[in-house]
Amino acid sequence: MSPEEFRRQGHATIDWIADYWASLDGLPVRAQVAPGDVRGLLPPSAPESPEPFDAVLADLDRVVVPGLTHWQHPRFFAYFPANSSPAAILGDLVSSGIGAQGMIWATSPAVTEVEQVVLDWLAEALGLPEAYRSDGPGGGVIQDTASTATFTALLSALHRASGGAVRRSGVGGTRWRVYGSTQAHSSLVKAAMMAGLGEDAVRTIDVDASTQAMDVDALRDALLEDVEAGLRPVMVHVAAGSTSTGAMDDVAAVAEVVREWGVWVHVDAAWAGVAAVCPEHRGHLAGVEAADSFVTNPHKWLLTTFDCSTFWVRDRAALTGALSILPEYLRNAATESGEVVDYRDWHPQLGRRFRAVKLWAVLRTYGLEGLRAHVRSGVALAARVADLVSADDRWELVTEPSLSLVVFRLRAGDEETMAAMEAVNASGEAYLSHTTVEGRAAIRLAVGSWRTTQADVDRAWAALQDAAAGQGG
Numbered sequence: 425m426s427p428e429e430f431r432r433q434g435h436a437t438i439d440w441i442a443d444y445w446a447s448l449d450g451l452p453v454r455a456q457v458a459p460g461d462v463r464g465l466l467p468p469s470a471p472e473s474p475e476p477f478d479a480v481l482a483d484l485d486r487v488v489v490p491g492l493t494h495w496q497h498p499r500f501f502a503y504f505p506a507n508s509s510p511a512a513i514l515g516d517l518v519s520s521g522i523g524a525q526g527m528i529w530a531t532s533p534a535v536t537e538v539e540q541v542v543l544d545w546l547a548e549a550l551g552l553p554e555a556y557r558s559d560g561p562g563g564g565v566i567q568d569t570a571s572t573a574t575f576t577a578l579l580s581a582l583h584r585a586s587g588g589a590v591r592r593s594g595v596g597g598t599r600w601r602v603y604g605s606t607q608a609h610s611s612l613v614k615a616a617m618m619a620g621l622g623e624d625a626v627r628t629i630d631v632d633a634s635t636q637a638m639d640v641d642a643l644r645d646a647l648l649e650d651v652e653a654g655l656r657p658v659m660v661h662v663a664a665g666s667t668s669t670g671a672m673d674d675v676a677a678v679a680e681v682v683r684e685w686g687v688w689v690h691v692d693a694a695w696a697g698v699a700a701v702c703p704e705h706r707g708h709l710a711g712v713e714a715a716d717s718f719v720t721n722p723h724k725w726l727l728t729t730f731d732c733s734t735f736w737v738r739d740r741a742a743l744t745g746a747l748s749i750l751p752e753y754l755r756n757a758a759t760e761s762g763e764v765v766d767y768r769d770w771h772p773q774l775g776r777r778f779r780a781v782k783l784w785a786v787l788r789t790y791g792l793e794g795l796r797a798h799v800r801s802g803v804a805l806a807a808r809v810a811d812l813v814s815a816d817d818r819w820e821l822v823t824e825p826s827l828s829l830v831v832f833r834l835r836a837g838d839e840e841t842m843a844a845m846e847a848v849n850a851s852g853e854a855y856l857s858h859t860t861v862e863g864r865a866a867i868r869l870a871v872g873s874w875r876t877t878q879a880d881v882d883r884a885w886a887a888l889q890d891a892a893a894g895q896g897g
């Protein structure tokens with residue numbers, strides 16, 4: 425493709441994206457295809473002769489769009505949002521266009537330094553402790569996902585607890601123990617598996633039945649029992665916004681309980697952390713200054729195209745101690761001067777792209793005011809849904825709404841609840857997901873798309889009412 429052709433096709437591609445967004449309102453939210461339908465539209469082998477890029481764009485409409493669940497649809501309310509936004513997309517495009525590989529400072533200083541500054545900005549905007557800033561003992565880094573961040577936190581915790589022995593000779597015979605509530609994200613167990621501890625190393629702690637938050641007394645009892653039995657507590661996972669119901673563990677209370685054993689406190693605020701751009705939505709992070717690490721995903725609810733998971737540590741020595749490695753071919757004067765950060769030591773992989781540019785674009789073009797307005801709108805629309813649920817005798821809230829997440833069910837029972845959700849999802853009018861709370865089925869409605877309005881929430885609610893009527897409600 426010549427530079428001029430690139431320019432022409434680039435414009436056509438942006439037009440395609442803008443047209444795709446404009447079409448979303450009329451498309452079913454959930455993909456309507458059966459397994460194999462998309463494969464069946466693709467040739468078995470790559471073309472021998474070059475094809476024009478227009479052919480790829482045409483196939484997006486013919487092959488790809490029908491097989492998509494539209495995550496940027498204004499009535500996508502399932503799971504948690506995976507926000508995109510025009511500014512983030514353009515930032516991501518710039519990152520691809522620059523095509524720099526920022527594995528170490530020396531391979532592109534701007535990639536590292538913009539990231540450091542942008543994460544300092546975000547830490548300040550979220551009210552995170554000073555210690556997390558890059559000019560202190562800690563610092564932030566963009567990871568691909570919160571799962572990787574939690575894995576990285578566990579490796580750092582093991583490094584600190586073992587005095588470096590894990591790095592040198594592995595987890596050995598020590599019976600390490602990791603804690604999280606029954607509501608902790610599954611990435612905690614996966615992190616234990618990947619770290620070589622095994623899934624049984626994770627001890628799950630009961631939650632309060634009504635709030636679904638970790639029972640801190642039960643955590644204390646578990647620690648005492650484990651220490652007595654010769655196990656080594658190494659990390660506790662604190663859910664600041666659980667996946668199922670948005671439950672908030674008490675960060676300060678957990679940190680207080682584990683303090684005497686020097687356990688690493690990792691706060692997983694993958695979804696709810698970004699809400700802290702609003703001072704009135706920071707309560708769930710109270711005590712975060714006592715945490716060793718913190719993760720939140722701008723790619724969930726802060727308008728930043730996937731992937732962008734921001735991870736901070738209070739003391740970067742444990743993190744880089746666990747992960748640093750310097751082969752001869754990466755030796756350079758800047759690294760040896762000790763004056764620069766080499767991000768390859770901050771995550772499992774070596775290579776890394778310029779993800780910071782999309783977050784930079786979002787922070788600058790929305791401004792903190794714009795980001796607050798986005799979060800507040802999601803919270804207000806969720807409150808509206810909660811009011812609608814409460815006002816209808818057929819339905820009930822399962823837990824109190826958490827920020828922009830509402831969890832509810834049909835009083836008639838689990839089967840009816842699941843059938844109503846499936847009817848809405850099958851209709852394509854809106855897309856919701858489910859969970860179980862205390863053994864009973866519930867529907868989750870998470871607001872958060874940059875394109876959702878009150879009219880969209882009302883349409884989803886109308887579809888749920890029709891579905892409830894279909895269940896004899």
Ligand code: PLP
Pocket residue numbers: 504568569570571572609611663665666667692693694695721733
């Ligand atoms: N932690 C929590 C609380 C989550 O809700 C999720 C995903 O929804 C994750 C971790 C995993 O996020 P990621 O997909 O970035 O690994």
